[in-house]
Each structure stands twice: as C-alpha cells, then as structure tokens.
Amino acid sequence: METKHVTCASCDIKCSVLADVEDNRIIRVRRDPDHPITPHSLCNKGAAYPDQIYHPDRLLYPLKSVGARGEGKWARVTWDEAMDEIGERLNAIVDRYGPESVAATAGAVVPYDLTRRFLNVLGSPNYVSGTYLCLGNTSGVNRVTYGWQPFPDYWHTKVIVLWGHDPQPNKWTAEYLWIRNAIKNGAKLIVVDPRVCFSAKRADIHHRLRPGSDAALLLGWLNVIINEELYDKDFVKNWTVGFEQFRQHIQQYTPEKVEEITWVPADEVRAGARMYASGPAIIPWNPTLDQVSNSTQGLRAMGILRAICGNIDAEGGEMMMGYHPTVVTETEISMTELLPPEQRAKQLLLPGAKLLSYEFWEEYNEASEKVFGRKWAAQVLAGALANPGAVVKAMATGEPYPVKAFINVGSDPVTSFTDARHMHDGFMNLDLLVTNDIFMVPTAQMSDFILPAATWGEKYDLHNHWDWHTFMIGGDKAVEPLGEAKDEYHFWREIAIRVGQEKYWPWETQKDFFEYRLARIASSFEEFIGAGGLAAFDEHPILGSNPQYKKYEKTGFATPSGKVEIYSELMEKYGYDPMPKYVEQNGTAISDPEMAKEYPLYFFIGSKGDPYFQQQGRNIASLRRLAPEPWVEIHPETAYDLGLSDGDFVCVETPHGKLYAVAKHSDEAHPKVVRVPYRWWLPEQAPYAPNFSGLFQVSDNNITSDSAAFADPEQGIPSLRGMMCKVYAVERSPEYSQALSALGASWGGFSDTWGGSGRTGGTREATAAKA
Amino acid sequence: MTYVVTEGCIRCKYMDCVEVCPAQCFYEGATMLVINPAECIDCGLCEPTCPEEAIVPDSYPEAARWLDINQQYSLVWPNIRVAKDPPADAEEFHKRDNKFDEFFSPAPAPA
Numbered sequence: 001m002e003t004k005h006v007t008c009a010s011c012d013i014k015c016s017v018l019a020d021v022e023d024n025r026i027i028r029v030r031r032d033p034d035h036p037i038t039p040h041s042l043c044n045k046g047a048a049y050p051d052q053i054y055h056p057d058r059l060l061y062p063l064k065s066v067g068a069r070g071e072g073k074w075a076r077v078t079w080d081e082a083m084d085e086i087g088e089r090l091n092a093i094v095d096r097y098g099p100e101s102v103a104a105t106a107g108a109v110v111p112y113d114l115t116r117r118f119l120n121v122l123g124s125p126n127y128v129s130g131t132y133l134c135l136g137n138t139s140g141v142n143r144v145t146y147g148w149q150p151f152p153d154y155w156h157t158k159v160i161v162l163w164g165h166d167p168q169p170n171k172w173t174a175e176y177l178w179i180r181n182a183i184k185n186g187a188k189l190i191v192v193d194p195r196v197c198f199s200a201k202r203a204d205i206h207h208r209l210r211p212g213s214d215a216a217l218l219l220g221w222l223n224v225i226i227n228e229e230l231y232d233k234d235f236v237k238n239w240t241v242g243f244e245q246f247r248q249h250i251q252q253y254t255p256e257k258v259e260e261i262t263w264v265p266a267d268e269v270r271a272g273a274r275m276y277a278s279g280p281a282i283i284p285w286n287p288t289l290d291q292v293s294n295s296t297q298g299l300r301a302m303g304i305l306r307a308i309c310g311n312i313d314a315e316g317g318e319m320m321m322g323y324h325p326t327v328v329t330e331t332e333i334s335m336t337e338l339l340p341p342e343q344r345a346k347q348l349l350l351p352g353a354k355l356l357s358y359e360f361w362e363e364y365n366e367a368s369e370k371v372f373g374r375k376w377a378a379q380v381l382a383g384a385l386a387n388p389g390a391v392v393k394a395m396a397t398g399e400p401y402p403v404k405a406f407i408n409v410g411s412d413p414v415t416s417f418t419d420a421r422h423m424h425d426g427f428m429n430l431d432l433l434v435t436n437d438i439f440m441v442p443t444a445q446m447s448d449f450i451l452p453a454a455t456w457g458e459k460y461d462l463h464n465h466w467d468w469h470t471f472m473i474g475g476d477k478a479v480e481p482l483g484e485a486k487d488e489y490h491f492w493r494e495i496a497i498r499v500g501q502e503k504y505w506p507w508e509t510q511k512d513f514f515e516y517r518l519a520r521i522a523s524s525f526e527e528f529i530g531a532g533g534l535a536a537f538d539e540h541p542i543l544g545s546n547p548q549y550k551k552y553e554k555t556g557f558a559t560p561s562g563k564v565e566i567y568s569e570l571m572e573k574y575g576y577d578p579m580p581k582y583v584e585q586n587g588t589a590i591s592d593p594e595m596a597k598e599y600p601l602y603f604f605i606g607s608k609g610d611p612y613f614q615q616q617g618r619n620i621a622s623l624r625r626l627a628p629e630p631w632v633e634i635h636p637e638t639a640y641d642l643g644l645s646d647g648d649f650v651c652v653e654t655p656h657g658k659l660y661a662v663a664k665h666s667d668e669a670h671p672k673v674v675r676v677p678y679r680w681w682l683p684e685q686a687p688y689a690p691n692f693s694g695l696f697q698v699s700d701n702n703i704t705s706d707s708a709a710f711a712d713p714e715q716g717i718p719s720l721r722g723m724m725c726k727v728y729a730v731e732r733s734p735e736y737s738q739a740l741s742a743l744g745a746s747w748g749g750f751s752d753t754w755g756g757s758g759r760t761g762g763t764r765e766a767t768a769a770k771a
Numbered sequence: 772m773t774y775v776v777t778e779g780c781i782r783c784k785y786m787d788c789v790e791v792c793p794a795q796c797f798y799e800g801a802t803m804l805v806i807n808p809a810e811c812i813d814c815g816l817c818e819p820t821c822p823e824e825a826i827v828p829d830s831y832p833e834a835a836r837w838l839d840i841n842q843q844y845s846l847v848w849p850n851i852r853v854a855k856d857p858p859a860d861a862e863e864f865h866k867r868d869n870k871f872d873e874f875f876s877p878a879p880a881p882a
Contacts, residue, residue, distance in 0.1 A: 029772075030829070031772075031828055032830070040828050043815060044813045044814040044815070047812060047813035048812070611793075
C-alpha cells in the first residue's frame with residue numbers, strides 16, 4: 001500500500017490530505033497531521049471521496065449527442081473523434097460569428113486559468129464564472145479601495161469578524177480550524193448573521209442583521225470608529241485619499257439610524273465597532289456581501305473599514321501577499337494581454353455595469369505595473385467577468401450579437417446562474433455545447449459532446465487560490481483516471497491544437513505544464529512533492545524566514561493615486577458613487593411595501609447547512625442520507641403562524657418564481673427570515689428534456705431575477721439575499737416521491753436524522769421529547 | 772477516517788456529541804462512550820460539542836492509543852442515538868487526569 005499526498009477538491013478550500021492506495025485503487029482518504037497549512041483537515045465530503053470516484057454513474061467515455069439537444073441519445077466516441085468534430089465546428093462558428101460568439105466557464109474546483117487562456121488566445125472576452133457573485137467580485141471591489149484583495153492573517157489575528165460566513169468542522173474545514181486555533185489563542189469573535197449559526201453560538205458579539213442591509217451596518221461601524229477616533233491616524237494621514245470628505249459623509253450613519261435599517265440595536269453597533277477597532281482584526285471573505293444588489297457599496301465600506309483601522313498588510317490583519325516571485329502564476333497563464341482591445345470591448349455585460357469589465361480593469365494597469373510588475377493583475381482570475389444573464393440572452397436571442405458555442409468545464413451553468421428559465425432557453429439554443437465533467441448534470445444533459453473528467457485523486461494539483469495567497473500548494477496524483485477520463489489540461493489542449501492554438505499549449509501533459517510553472521524551484525513535480533509540495537519564499541508573512549509587512553511603504557498601493565482610495569475618482573468617472581453609501585435593494589419589504597404584503601418573509605439563499613459543496617454530493621449515499629431533500633429553514637413560531645409543521649413540503653414563492661423544498665423548523669432561524677436551499681438538482685429524477693433532473697422544481701435560480709432592476713448597478717450581479725417571499729404547504733408530486741423513495745431504498749434507507757427530528761442543530765430536550 | 776473518544780469522557784459522559792451525530796455511531800459503556808470507526812463519516816460535528824474536549828480526529832497523536840478501544844468496544848456496547856442525562860457526579864470528574872487507569876470499565880451501559 002502507498003500513501004499519496006493529494007489535494008482534496010471536494011470544496012474549493014482544497015485541504016491537503018492523504019490517500020491510501022492499493023493496486024491503483026483508493027481505499028481511503030484521511031487527514032494529514034503534518035501539513036503546514038491544513039493539518040488535520042478533512043470533512044465528510046472528502047472522506048466520502050471513494051464513493052465519488054468509483055460511483056457507478058460516473059461519465060467515463062466520451063459521448064456525442066445523436067438526437068435532439070437534451071434528448072439523451074448518445075453514441076460513444078473516442079476522444080479524437082469528439083475533438084476533431086468539436087474543432088471543426090468551433091472553427092466554423094468563429095469564422096462566421098467571430099470569437100466573441102464562443103463563451104466558456106470553469107467550475108469552482110477545476111482550473112480557471114486554462115479556460116481563460118483558451119478564450120484570450122481565441123479572442124473571446126466572454127469568460128463566465130460563478131466567481132462573478134462569489135469571491136471574484138469581492139476582488140474587483142477590493143481593487144478599487146486598495147489595489148489588491150488581501151488574505152487574512154488567521155495565525156496572528158486578535159479579532160475575527162464572520163460576516164454571513166459560518167465555517168464549521170465539515171464546512172470549509174481548513175478555515176474553521178484556523179479560526180478555532182485563533183480563538184484558542186485569544187482572538188475575539190464577532191458574528192454578523194440573522195441566524196444563530198454555529199459561529200454565533202461561540203461569538204463574543206452577535207449582530208442579527210437584516211439580510212441585505214450589510215452596507216448600513218458597516219457604515220455604522222465606520223461612523224463610530226471615526227467619531228470616537230479609534231482609527232489608525234498615521235495610516236489615514238499618510239496612506240489614504242478622501243478621509244475628510246468621508247468623515248463628513250459618514251455622519252448620517254448614526255448607530256440609531258443604522259438600527260432602523262439593519263435591526264441591530266444602536267448600542268450593539270457601537271460595541272461591534274469598538275471591538276473590531278481594538279486589535280489587529282480580520283474580516284475573512286464571505287459570500288453574503290457578494291450576493292446583494294448593494295454589494296459594491298458594502299464591499300467598499302468593508303475595504304475602507306479594514307484600511308482606516310490599520311489592518312492592511314499588517315500582522316494579524318489582512319495581508320497583501322502579491323504574486324509568487326518564482327513560480328509562474330495563474331495570472332500569467334491566463335494571458336489577458338493577448339485579448340485585443342476591440343475584442344475586450346465586446347464583453348457581454350448588463351448595460352451600465354462596468355466594474356467587472358476589461359475597460360475598468362484596464363484603468364488599473366499603470367498602477368499594477370508599478371506595484372506588481374505586470375498589467376492585468378487580478379486575484380481569483382476575476383479581473384473581468386462576463387455577465388451570465390447577458391450571455392444567455394445573446395445565446396437565446398442573438399442580441400447584441402449571437403453567442404453560438406459554449407465550453408463548460410466542471411460546472412453546471414444551467415443550474416448555477418440566475419435565472420433558470422433564461423439559462424435553459426439560452427443553452428438549448430446553442431449550436432455547440434461541449435462539457436467536461438464527471439456526472440450527467442443538467443448542462444451535460446444538454447450537451448453535444450461530453451468528455452469525461454478526472455476527479456481530484458486522478459490528477460496532479462498546484463493551487464494558490466488563484467493568486468489570492470502567494471504560496472503554492474501541490475498535490476500528487478493518487479491513481480490513474482478511470483475509464484477514459486482526463487484532466488482539464490488534456491481537455492483544453494486537445495481543443496486548442498485543433499483551433500490553431502498549439503504554440504500556446506506546448507506542454508504535452510498536465511505534469512509537464514506544472515513542471516514548467518515550477519521550473520525555477522524544482523526540477524520535477526516529484527521533487528516538489530517530495531520536498532513537501534509547498535512553494536513559499538523568504539518574505540512571505542506566514543511561511544517566510546524574513547516576513548515583510550507594510551510593503552506599501554516601498555511600493556504604494558496599486559490604485560491610481562497609489563494610496564487607499566476612500567474617495568475614488570475612478571468610480572466617479574464611471575458615474576458610480578465615489579464613496580460608499582447605503583442603498584436599499586429593490587424588491588425588499590422596505591423598498592416595495594405594497595408587494596411585500598403578499599410576500600411577507602425575507603429570504604436568503606445560502607448557509608451551508610447541507611453536507612454538500614455547491615451542487616456536488618446529491619448522488620453520494622453517505623452525504624445525501626444526511627439531507628435527502630432540499631430544506632427551507634424557518635423559525636418554529638413563524639411556521640406555526642403559517643400553519644407549517646416541521647417536515648411539511650412547501651413552495652417558496654417570490655415575485656419571480658417558485659421552488660419546492662421541505663420545511664425545517666429551527667430556532668436558529670431569525671423569525672422574519674427563511675433560508676432557501678441552493679444548487680440542488682435531483683439525480684434520481686428523469687434527466688433530459690423537459691424535466692432536466694428537477695431543474696424547475698428545486699433550483700434556487702427559479703426564484704431570483706437577472707434583470708437590471710434587481711442588480712447591483714456597478715457589477716451587474718443579481719441579489720440572492722434580503723428579498724421577499726412567501727412559503728406555503730404543497731404536496732410532493734408522485735414522481736418526486738417515487739423517485740426519492742427508490743433512491744433511498746437502493747441505499748438501504750435514508751437515516752432518521754431527517755423527518756423533523758431536529759437532530760442536526762437540535763436541542764437535547766427536543767430530541768428527548770421525540771424519542 | 773474517524774474521530775475517537777478519549778480519556779476526558781470517562782465518568783463524565785456528557786453526551787452532547789450524541790445529540791449532533793448524524794451517523795449514529797456512538798456506543799455507550801458504563802463509564803464512557805466510544806465511536807465506531809467504521810461508521811464515523813468524519814463530519815466533525817461532535818468534536819466541538821464536548822465540554823471535556825474528549826473527541827479528537829484520528830490524526831492527533833493522542834488518538835493513537837484510543838483507536839483500538841473505540842474499535843473494540845463499539846462492537847460490544849449498545850448503540851446510543853439519543854442523549855441521556857450525564858451521571859449525577861459528572862462534574863467531579865471534569866478535567867481530571869488519569870481517569871483510564873482508575874475508572875475505565877469494559878462493561879456496557881446498564882440497560
């Protein structure tokens with residue numbers, strides 16, 4: 001038996017774990033006690049990996065659709081046959097419609113840089129990614145304030161703010177462990193969350209805020225910190241622009257005013273602000289502020305808060321790590337510089353929303369070159385992101401120009417993006433849809449070609465969270481891929497060489513490619529892994545022998561002024577607010593009280609109560625057993641008033657649509673706020689048209705809108721939080737029940753943790769009462 | 772692979788862990804609980820709940836001597852799915868050292 005050091009990609013935290021391998025078969029995945037970054041880190045998703053890699057439903061052979069799109073008639077073909085035809089058809093599409101008519105994506109746990117490289121070399125600006133409303137947009141707005149997206153120093157911090165973010169033993173486990181250790185070392189914890197979540201129960205301060213009002217709370221904290229002079233005066237004086245204007249501007253956000261907007265009492269606002277300002281502090285990235293239509297305002301306020309309290313590039317604060325000095329970075333691999341200006345200008349966006357455009361990104365090139373030695377600098381490979389709603393509109397209608405081809409790697413865009421009907425209509429209207437994936441998810445079901453993908457134990461890994469933290473972490477390949485599954489590098493290169501890109505893909509294999517990237521520090525990938533699989537450098541603040549903080553004192557910040565831009569003239573130039581303010585989202589009970597009479601509850605889509613990561617795991621028994629049905633969390637008293645018992649099947653309806661789920665009572669819920677499940681598909685249901693595995697029953701994208709009316713005006717992202725809904729009882733359809741029962745029966749039954757026992761997050765008394 | 776219950780549990784048996792375990796993999800002895808390593812799904816939800824910090828992942832050095840005990844006794848002790856009240860004198864054994872030699876019993880929980 002051999003033990004391999006691999007990177008788990010059951011979620012995008014990417015813990016380094018151990019895989020025990022016998023006869024080219026993975027027999028178990030276990031914790032690595034010695035890894036310097038993620039020691040002892042593993043969750044039940046990673047532990048269940050053998051069930052994924054050896055799952056009977058894995059796609060193992062290339063398939064070509066030989067019926068209508070979405071009909072489910074497949075012929076098995078060879079990789080060469082598939083790729084030859086894909087190449088032919090792509091070339092024809094590009095000749096006729098231009099490279100901009102080809103869009104592509106990469107899912108959360110597969111490489112982004114390869115998709116970007118392909119599109120940039122091709123000449124298409126239409127890279128679509130879930131990061132547009134998750135981490136990527138954060139990096140874009142952080143860039144406005146201080147030219148980079150910092151990474152928290154969990155290892156030395158004294159105050160942690162978890163803002164709508166709840167890492168737990170089995171959810172973002174590595175981060176949970178860093179936070180837990182920080183708290184054991186004396187760090188204080190502030191939790192901002194309408195729910196009494198796992199972290200809230202352990203917090204020093206808990207702000208139960210109204211979803212969608214986050215920017216107001218941040219502005220309230222800023223009001224307190226500025227008026228009580230708790231900020232870092234030297235830093236503000238030497239390294240910011242616009243402070244005095246901002247001081248005037250912030251006066252309106254008194255704690256009392258903020259209480260009205262956010263539900264957080266004024267004295268709590270003060271307490272939270274003072275605690276944040278009390279020590280080196282971190283606000284780890286959270287999805288919440290990325291998924292509201294006042295996201296830009298909130299993220300700007302958050303950036304200013306970090307900066308004026310002296311937390312930027314300070315020990316225990318948020319580190320501006322910069323690029324790795326010797327390993328070729330993902331940003332370089334992306335080759336954004338190859339995309340010609342006239343092609344960049346064709347990027348599909350919501351009108352007026354330019355913050356994630358190439359045009360806006362270009363404004364930072366001079367500063368980036370000065371500070372980082374390169375143009376087109378970005379973390380999360382998110383410098384510019386096309387708007388999925390605009391892209392599928394172009395697919396469906398040809399406006400403003402047709403998008404005819406889509407290459408889908410490790411993602412399920414049809415169920416990923418707002419709104420489900422628009423996604424469906426756009427993708428069904430393509431001339432060419434190519435998917436590289438492991439299971440037959442809805443977008444795969446609609447594809448012309450499916451190329452089987454290698455899972456994480458079947459390929460090598462090199463990651464640094466897309467240049468967000470500098471040190472690079474490597475993972476070995478544990479076993480050869482099953483069937484004819486291949487890694488993403490192989491997939492992209494096969495297409496690339498057939499469309500004239502061969503000179504940009506000279507490395508024959510993924511391993512060769514990684515060895516190219518590591519060439520200045522290791523002569524082979526084996527050597528790199530053998531030496532620990534970690535590429536740090538002397539100046540690194542966590543791992544280096546000579547850690548460097550406050551690098552801005554030498555280089556300035558990568559903003560037009562070279563300083564932290566509390567006031568941003570660039571935002572002003574684009575017609576956006578130069579300083580953040582509070583803007584109520586459209587479609588809430590506050591902005592549309594008439595409509596809210598019919599939709600009396602607030603909702604948010606999120607909260608990782610499930611044992612899943614995004615869409616994965618619904619066909620893995622040990623995971624699906626824990627949460628067999630999508631569930632809506634609702635406070636028991638609220639449910640009582642609505643006549644909803646624990647375990648009732650319900651419809652969640654908004655002005656935009658409906659989804660179906662089970663009601664789950666929990667006194668962790670805020671009485672006014674329901675939690676809506678996300679990224680569900682039902683592998684036990686009929687795939688293909690028209691049902692597509694329950695797409696229009698359970699996807700959260702049935703209830704949100706991609707229209708500009710409900711979008712963040714600067715970014716163009718939809719809102720998933722703080723909007724209005726109603727919840728009422730319905731019956732499960734016979735098809736739904738039968739399919740689910742059959743699935744459970746095939747696994748020897750679901751556990752009895754579901755059916756309203758309240759076990760997950762329940763109380764001792766409640767469980768005893770039911771026993 | 773698994774979590775294991777270690778010395779802290781002995782004579783305290785707070786059972787907050789049982790409350791949250793989705794895999795029903797706890798087994799009750801007269802003086803402590805154990806986890807069945809084959810049934811544990813590594814979700815980690817039990818670990819932060821224990822007031823004695825008695826539950827650790829198998830990768831911790833202190834887990835080594837407890838893995839066999841958890842393995843062995845989970846096969847003979849009764850499965851516990853619903854938490855009971857801890858013993859009346861649990862507090863007296865809070866954070867005490869060397870509970871294994873003095874107090875461990877191979878007997879299952881009384882019926």
